[in-house]
Amino acid sequence: MASEILNSESQKTQTQETKLRKIYVKANQPVTLKFEDVVYKTKTRKGESWFNKKASSEEMILKGVSGIVLPGELLAILGPSGSGKTTFVAALGGRLRESITSGSITYNGKLFSKQVKQNMGYVPQNDVFYPHLTVSETLVFTVLLRLPNCLSKEEKVSHGEAIMEELDLTRCKDTIMGGPSLRGVSGGEWKRVSTAQELLTNPSLLLVDEPTSGLDSTTAKRLVLVLCELAQSGRTIVMTIHQPSSKLFYMSQKVLLLSDGYSLYFGKGEHVIDYFSNIGCVPPLAMNPSDFLLDLANGISSGNPNEDTGAVKQALLSAFELNLGRQLKMALQDSMVQFQETSINNRDSQWCTTWWQQFTVLLARGFKERKHESFSVLRICQILAISLVSGLLWWESRFQNMQDQVSLLFFYTQFCGFYPMAHAIFTFPRDLGMLIKERSLCMYRLSSYFMAFNIVDLPMQLSLPGTFVTITYWMGGLKVNAVIFFHTLSVALLYILVAQGLGLAIGALIYNERAAATVGSTVMTLFVHANGFYVQDMPMIFGWIKKISPSYYCFKPLLGSQFNNCDTYPRGGPSVTCSLGSHPVIKHAGLDNQGLCAVALAVMLVVYRLIAYFALKIGIKNRDLLC
Known part of the structure; x- marks a missing residue:
């Protein structure tokens, strides 16, 4: 089903050959992303008392998350609020202020480094911009600073314009970004500008946190389609998405379902319903698969209001360890050969411009x-x-x-x-x-x-x-x-x-x-x-x-x-x-x-x-x- 939806959407846009591919600078080497038994703890403040002003405790956010994303694949991370989606993406992007407690995250077999960072794009959920700059100025100044000198200024500007057109930002290109006390672009346009900034450098690995929040269904579909096209051209894409439509859900090659920091499913999106049906969790009626998965992540497997959500989560976790955990470990071990054969592209200099x-x-x-x-x-x-x-x-x-x-x-x-x-x-x-x-x-x-x-x-x-x-x-x-x-x-x-x-x-x-x-x-x-x-x-x-x-x-x-x-x-x-x-x-x-x-x-x-x-x-x- 995923391939059918993606092919139908691609056919609609075939008459407008994606300018993204025509004007992109040479693609970097593909990146294989591997995360194994990732555990992350953070210190949280307790209620202060007269005797103890610095009382704190450790809270475990991620609890042994594992998986692998190959070049050409798009991984969608689903889960209810507080399940650890944003923290996990931040860990993949090296954005956590503290290192992960245990486990490993590797990029073509290498740990996070400056070279890895240069080959990666990261779109946060809440981005920041200069409020008085227009959309066009924001992207043009970014492209002049981030693209290398092998391209002329005209080529860089043309590249930025192509990205704007691809993400449907042309209509608002002369609108200022705005801020809390200054009216500017809409929330959806803000998110698309944030995504466009990262696409400017043609990253081999792109991490996107909630790219469709605040977007209407048509714009969200177009944005996810762009991400799918990037993945098809050999890039590795990871995105968190809260409650996608059926079409958006089936566009992703892989799905990771998180609940309270645990993995409840990791595998192909088109197999997810069959997997949960085989372990006794059948959708009560025809429904959006993402809605069904979020219900399961919240501990709801039926419409019974007296259902023990904790017991449901524990059962799903045990089923994951029994059915998918072993397969996933074997897949991670088999990928070691591929890690040794590929490497992250090293730039001669940290800076693209003088x-x-x-x-x-x-x-x-x-x-x-x-x-x-x-x-x-x-x-x-x-x-x-x-x-x-x-x-x-x-x-x-x-x-x-x-x-x-x-x-x-x-x-x-x-x-x-x-x-x-x-x-x-x-x-x-x-x-x-x-x-x-x-x-x-x-x-x-x-x-x-x-x-x-x-x-x-x-x-x-x-x-x-x-x-x-x-x-x-x-x-x-x-x-x-x-x-x-x-x-x-x-x-x-x-x-x-x-x-x-x-x-x-x-x-x-x-x-x-x-x-x-x-x-x-x-x-x-x-x-x-x-x-x-x-x-x-x-x-x-x-x-x-x-x-x-x-x-x-x-x-x-x-x-x-x-x-x-x-x-x-x-x-x-x-x-x-x-x-x-x-x-x-x-x-x-x-x-x-x-x-x-x-x-x-x-x-x-x-x-x-x-x-x-x-x-x-x-x-x-x-x-x-x-x-």
Whole structure:
């Protein structure tokens, strides 16, 4: 029946020869997937108590799962929710944070490695995308990064367009992906884009978790048909599927039925009904075979509401061990000869493209994605409103009120410190999922991403706070001199970049957004308080804070741009003046060593970004050990 359904579906599409095969890069070597007695345990948290804050226990998710999938076969993994389907596929794809407890998973007789990973595609159940990129942009940027340089840019783009057409994404190619708070493509289109990203590289082994969830029956059938065609061309396909239709069920060559982590059936899909009928489990009426299997996996073999589901599951498990377990072990042993004859294709390099190509593609993608957030109408209006209100508040300093002018310069250290840091601190925690996903696919080097990201963020980080400084400078009555103005602006812009680097470093060290925001605001508050405006006679125990405070090294040259030691200011009356050096704030901060402050800020600019880079590298490595 499976072959009849597949042949009938293929005949319908024969007039449109699959562009997938025409434009694919050369196929990698076939992969034979073998898993034997796979057991996986994970630690779960118990209820915390006053005496035991870290109480935990082990939970067994997979309990001795075995099987083999040959090139040209499609394995469908069925089972109710909580049966271990997603965990098992993650184990096959090397995506579990902890290694399997016992058993083995091999690919052409080899354990999981970078070479295996390069020849594998993995489509998760819940994928992540950049929300403001369209479907076409998402796939084009992916194909430019993931396909090798033996193809030209035009061939890569043409390849991406063929995948879009094959998965019926052409109609929504100009629709943005969207997100939780941004309307974009539908759930079904989201899933197809996720699948398309993996098909771009023509993998020999493709693992797909719930590919048909959220799809209508026609689209789901077309997607599974594409997977079948890939399998027919010599690829190994494994997919989990919750409740497929009869047509989708019979498209798969093999079926694995899981229940509470145990295998209840492994074999050809067309033999599954006969197998369960022979052990006494006959469908009560004509029904979808997948519905019948899910009932059995839930311990329901008849319509009796008082049925002992535990006893049914145990009986099915015993029948599997008795009837299929021995045959499966023999098949695994017989496959050893084939494993020795085939091997995973090794690439000469981990990366498909050069550093510069990765940098330029990431730079273009970053500008397209970030511009919607960086220069939103709300953010521009926010800056303009704060600038105008602040300028009006300091309007009186036009009458040479020195204290007001010093206060305005101090406010620069506050605004130009907190604003860029507050936006930068959320960058890595927010983008961590996407970064881990793309790095796990070896799409680009971390250094190329980091450099492109820093350049992409420059326009927003510099232009909006720079606008604030420009407006308030002329409205606040500071010195009307172009040279002095650009000196003040340059100091402020350098400080903005330092504050941004501090935010990136904190965000890379602390991936929890709320905790990172708390730490960032606390650190910046301490730095601002140490620059000498609030407290001039600081206790010695806190004196060291000033030495590492970027706010201090910014405030000092800002004062130096407006005042010098020869100036005087009124004190005690209009006719009484004092030397500027006796002003408490200026006396504490000082007007000397202006060049040293610039050097200190430049060093901090580099150091904070180096901390962010290496913290990000370590954090990603801990989450994906193979990249």
